[in-house]
Amino acid sequence: MAKTLRVIHLVFIFVFALTTFLFWQQGQLFSHGYRTSQLSHLESVIARIESKAQYKVDNLRYLKRIFIEAMDDPLFPGVATVPSEITGDVGDSPLWIRELPLPDTLTEDSKFHGANALQVRQQLYALRKIQGLFPLATGANELTADLYYISRDGEFIVSLSQEMNSLLESSYNPHEEQGSFVLASPLLNPQREPFWTRQNIAKTDDTLVNAAIPVDFRGEWIGLLGIAFENDAVQKFLAESLPEDTQSAYQLFDEQLIPLTNAVGSVNKFQLTAQHLQTIREMLEVSSRGTMRDGSVFITFGRVVGTRSVLISTQTLSQGLHEDFGRFSILLIAMWGIFVLFLWGSHRVICRLVRNMGSLQREMQRHALHDDLTGALNRRGFFAKTSQISPNYVDYTLVQLDLDHFKKVNDVYGHLVGDNVLIHATQHIQRAIRSQDILGRIGGEEFCIYLPNSDLKAGIMVATRVKWELESSALVLDDGRKLPVTASLGVASHSEYPEYTLDQIQSLADMRMYTAKERGRNQVCWQDDEAIGT
Numbered sequence: 001m002a003k004t005l006r007v008i009h010l011v012f013i014f015v016f017a018l019t020t021f022l023f024w025q026q027g028q029l030f031s032h033g034y035r036t037s038q039l040s041h042l043e044s045v046i047a048r049i050e051s052k053a054q055y056k057v058d059n060l061r062y063l064k065r066i067f068i069e070a071m072d073d074p075l076f077p078g079v080a081t082v083p084s085e086i087t088g089d090v091g092d093s094p095l096w097i098r099e100l101p102l103p104d105t106l107t108e109d110s111k112f113h114g115a116n117a118l119q120v121r122q123q124l125y126a127l128r129k130i131q132g133l134f135p136l137a138t139g140a141n142e143l144t145a146d147l148y149y150i151s152r153d154g155e156f157i158v159s160l161s162q163e164m165n166s167l168l169e170s171s172y173n174p175h176e177e178q179g180s181f182v183l184a185s186p187l188l189n190p191q192r193e194p195f196w197t198r199q200n201i202a203k204t205d206d207t208l209v210n211a212a213i214p215v216d217f218r219g220e221w222i223g224l225l226g227i228a229f230e231n232d233a234v235q236k237f238l239a240e241s242l243p244e245d246t247q248s249a250y251q252l253f254d255e256q257l258i259p260l261t262n263a264v265g266s267v268n269k270f271q272l273t274a275q276h277l278q279t280i281r282e283m284l285e286v287s288s289r290g291t292m293r294d295g296s297v298f299i300t301f302g303r304v305v306g307t308r309s310v311l312i313s314t315q316t317l318s319q320g321l322h323e324d325f326g327r328f329s330i331l332l333i334a335m336w337g338i339f340v341l342f343l344w345g346s347h348r349v350i351c352r353l354v355r356n357m358g359s360l361q362r363e364m365q366r367h368a369l370h371d372d373l374t375g376a377l378n379r380r381g382f383f384a385k386t387s388q389i390s391p392n393y394v395d396y397t398l399v400q401l402d403l404d405h406f407k408k409v410n411d412v413y414g415h416l417v418g419d420n421v422l423i424h425a426t427q428h429i430q431r432a433i434r435s436q437d438i439l440g441r442i443g444g445e446e447f448c449i450y451l452p453n454s455d456l457k458a459g460i461m462v463a464t465r466v467k468w469e470l471e472s473s474a475l476v477l478d479d480g481r482k483l484p485v486t487a488s489l490g491v492a493s494h495s496e497y498p499e500y501t502l503d504q505i506q507s508l509a510d511m512r513m514y515t516a517k518e519r520g521r522n523q524v525c526w527q528d529d530e531a532i533g534t
């Protein structure tokens, strides 16, 4: 049965392993699909940001061209006018001009006087001419921005809003390493291409995200045309760029992974740590897109090319479960769970059935080979056992034993006492023989003892010990009376007649047992013509 159970265990383990592998494989496909879908969501948002950003940059290029053409205008009066006169309202869109803190190289005197003054006025004149186009860039579209112009020497700044002027002035630093001025220099920007920067606004945590293009006039770098996006505007635009039913939180960072916006979309409680950002930074060095997982939170990230920023989305498990892949995964796990439960249940039922069958079989076997009353082997059990331990039936001795006057016990004390005498006798015979000897109740009150590897002499010793054991331990009845139990024993050995079969040896022992009866009972007989009582 142990073997059957082992086979059943193995079959179930195999089925469990196989199905778990299949479910796992399906899960891997889902996981891959989920990863791809997260990346494609992120990419669609990135594409939207990039297209808007590109549109703004194209506007910048266009304005730069118009501005240079305006600078070239032959109608430029070339007359020095006081800057304050220009600051007055022009049509519906006043141009706000603000003086910037001068770079070290520029003196107050040179600003609006001397050789420099003419060019300053020329720039201001050209700006006034093209100011009607400024709203083109500030744009009444999703990505609100402010167009500005800063003269190269840092004399003035021009934009359509006083607030923007203040912000730009606060973030203006001609020496900042990643600042607009350094990045616009012909040395660092020989192609004179638009570029993106992020400038800190003094005394605040805010930054200005800038797209700027250097302006060269007649081979000389004269200024910087730029569009500035306030954090709020970028954040609003990011929020509007997300799919309507997004289940992820999105946040825009600069190249150093410093946040440009707060998280928008389906905001969750998960916080990106310095460790996460470091890992993302390393992964971005290898690829422009990527995914990673922290426990049950899935993180997707990608570079927003052109704006020098990085978009990161995070999705918690509970958010993921609201998406198709999450629902499928739950279904898959639930199916696997149900299957495992079913498998476990059927394994238990089958094992229990097999065990029950085994114990039933053992019970039946026990019944078939044992005597119910005394628990000793019955005739069939006795011969089965003897043939099992001595298949060739050599070197053995048999003791045939019959209780004395047993009929009288039944008649006088009743069958119940008679049964008790049988049980009592069995226990005492068992006590007197060796563990390798086999006892069988082969008839009503008749027993046979098989002594393997024993000659006649050993048989006589065992039989005598049995006789003594019985006669020295009477059965105590319920009323306290003692009922003596004795037996007559006949001993026959294979060593006497090696050519005899077991049946023949048993008949011989039986005959000697009857001889013992005839000679007065309660004695052992091992010879055919005489008995020796001990």
Ligand SMILES: Nc1nc2c(ncn2[C@@H]2O[C@H](COP(=O)(O)OP(=O)(O)OP(=O)(O)O)[C@@H](O)[C@H]2O)c(=O)[nH]1
Pocket (backbone or CB within 6 Å): 373, 402, 403, 404, 405, 406, 407, 408, 410, 414, 415, 416, 417, 418, 419, 422, 443, 444, 445, 517
């Ligand atoms: N109580 C009880 N009696 C049994 C059982 N099996 C056989 N007997 C009785 O045992 C008795 C055997 O009697 P006999 O064969 O005449 O032998 P005896 O009375 O022991 O006489 P001797 O063998 O000559 O000493 C019969 O009366 C059977 O009914 C049993 O399982 N329980």
